[in-house]
Amino acid sequence: MLALSATFGWKLQQLEVKNAFLHSILHEEVYMSQPPGFIDSSHPHHVCKLVKSLYGLKQAPRAWNDRFTKFLLTLGFTASYADPSLFVCKKSDSLVFLLLYVNDIIITGSDFAVVQLIINQLSQDFDMKNLGDLHYFLGLQIQYPADGIFVHQSKYILDVLAKANLLDCKPCVTPCHPNHKLLKDGSLPYSDPAHYCSIVGALQYLTFSRPDITYAVHQVCQFMHASFDTHYYAVKRILRYLKGTMSHGLL
Known part of the structure; x- marks a missing residue:
């Protein structure tokens, strides 16, 4: 619509x-x-x-x-x-x-x-x-510039940052490390698997208006059943990237 x-x-x-x-x-x-x-x-x-x-x-x-x-x-x-x-x-x-x-x-x-x-x-x-x-529907914010419709999720991003206790985190310029591949193991198991799944699920919803994080989110989704600390570090990097690009969306 x-x-x-x-x-x-x-x-x-x-x-x-x-x-x-x-x-x-x-x-x-x-x-x-x-x-x-x-x-x-x-x-x-x-x-x-x-x-x-x-x-x-x-x-x-x-x-x-x-x-x-x-x-x-x-x-x-x-x-x-x-x-x-x-x-x-x-x-x-x-x-x-x-x-x-x-x-x-x-x-x-x-x-x-x-x-x-x-x-x-x-x-x-x-x-x-x-x-x-x-103007607002299911986490999507809609604005009406002269050249079309602008859809973003800045409020939803703030909610996810608060849930992850990262409201005061330092932004980064990319959603994932360009030369780092996530492995199935190699670190300690993450202490709160349910929290990992919850945050990653929220990131999946954000891809509706943020295709720039799709690849990074796909990577962390592979470890929903068995997440390690290194995987959550990757999740936090996506959140730090979103912190610095909250005004981005689809036009």
Whole structure:
């Protein structure tokens, strides 16, 4: 959707569905105790049968997705075969694309009036919050210079640096040493393998907007199952490189 917006100059709008799971209709029989403050004094030991979903139910996410998907189908949308969270609607000569992630929505299209019409239709059936132009979504920060769209993850980088306790680290100019090959052993095993996997996983997510670290991240990914101190030194070098290039991204 970012590519479509950048190519055709379409506006990206962001919406949020308030209390999304509470909109879901339950098809299973689920009962709950009477909540404190709402106990029927004449039937204090009775339970309540749920008509709609609640947060915490195992079927709540699926029920919400089914509810929202069915409503989109009534508006003329079809779900993408490649990505079930992406929906496409063709109206006359206009195209509208909608992306759903839990209760967060991105919507764009060739005719902004049609996009606005669909937003209004969604707002009539769901309690929606219109966040306006898309600026932040799942760790991606979006800016709109005159020549296109700029995507970066500087806030996410700061979060990863804080997680690795490297906010005050000294930056370096390359993400990996040009003449150093990582080996399967040769040093002590890293003391916190779960931490290693967590940081490397975060670095993998950063490659979406930072292709310049892809090779270095690929190298450290090879040791997720058995990491050594030398491997974590390589991870820290990537983080030091990111510290000095936080403003980099994709234009």
